[in-house]
Amino acid sequence: DVKVTQSSRYLVKRTGEKVFLECVQDMDHENMFWYRQDPGLGLRLIYFSYDVKMKEKGDIPEGYSVSREKKERFSLILESASTNQTSMYLCASSPATATGELFFGEGSRLTVL
Amino acid sequence: GDSVTQMEGPVTLSEEAFLTINCTYTATGYPSLFWYVQYPGEGLQLLLKATKADDKGSNKGFEATYRKETTSFHLEKGSVQVSDSAVYFCALISGGYQKVTFGTGTKLQVIP
Secondary structure (H helix, E strand, C coil): CCCEEECCCEEEECCCCCEEEEEEECCCCCEEEEEEEECCCEEEEEEEECCCCCCEECCCCCCCEEEEEECCEEEEEECCCCHHHCEEEEEEEECCCCCCCCEECCCEEEEEC | CCEEEECCCCEEEECCCCEEECEEEECCCCCEEEEEEECCCCCEEEEEEECCCCCEEEECCEEEECECCCCECCEEECCCCHHHCEEEEEEEECCCCCCCEECCCEEEEEEC
C-alpha cells in the first residue's frame, strides 16, 4: 500500500523554538508539497519541491523553510515558531506529470504556546 | 490567479438524503477539476476528477460534471450514508503547473 508518512501526529512547542516536520513517501514521486490547513481557509500551499534539492515558494512561505536532500523525504522547518503557526500541516506527493492527483499524509497538528 | 469557491458548511443531512455541494472556479486556461475527501483523523484522498469540459467524474456513488459555461463542478450523491460524513474539498490544477488550488472545504455530517 502506497504511503506518505508524517513523523509526528501531534506536537506542542513553545514560541521561539525551532520545529522540524518530517515527511517520507514510498512511491518514488518527484513532487512533494507542504500545506497548512486552517478552519475556514482550507489548504494553503507553503512550499513545494519538484526534485531533490529543488524548492519553490507556495502562497504562504513566510516563516517557513524546507529541505529535500533525498527524493523520498521533504522536511518543513519553522525557524522560530510563533503562535500564529499553530495549525494542521499536511504533506503530499505526486508524480512528475501534473495530473493534480496528490497523495496525502495523515497530517501533523502543531500547537505553539 | 486561480481560485475555487465552494459552499459554506457544515451540511447536515439524514441518511439516504440527496447531497449537493456547490463548487465554482476561476482559472486561466483549461483546468482539471477534482473533489478530495478528508475523513475524520485522516489526510485528504482523491474522490473523483474530470479533465475537460462535459466530463463526468464518479466514484463511490458520488458524481460531478465539469461545466465550462458556468465554471462549476458540483458534487452530488443520490443517497448519503453515515460513512460519508467527512470534509469535502473542491480543487483544480491548470497551466501545466504542479500547484493544486483548493477550496475552503465543506463539512458534511450525515445522521442516522
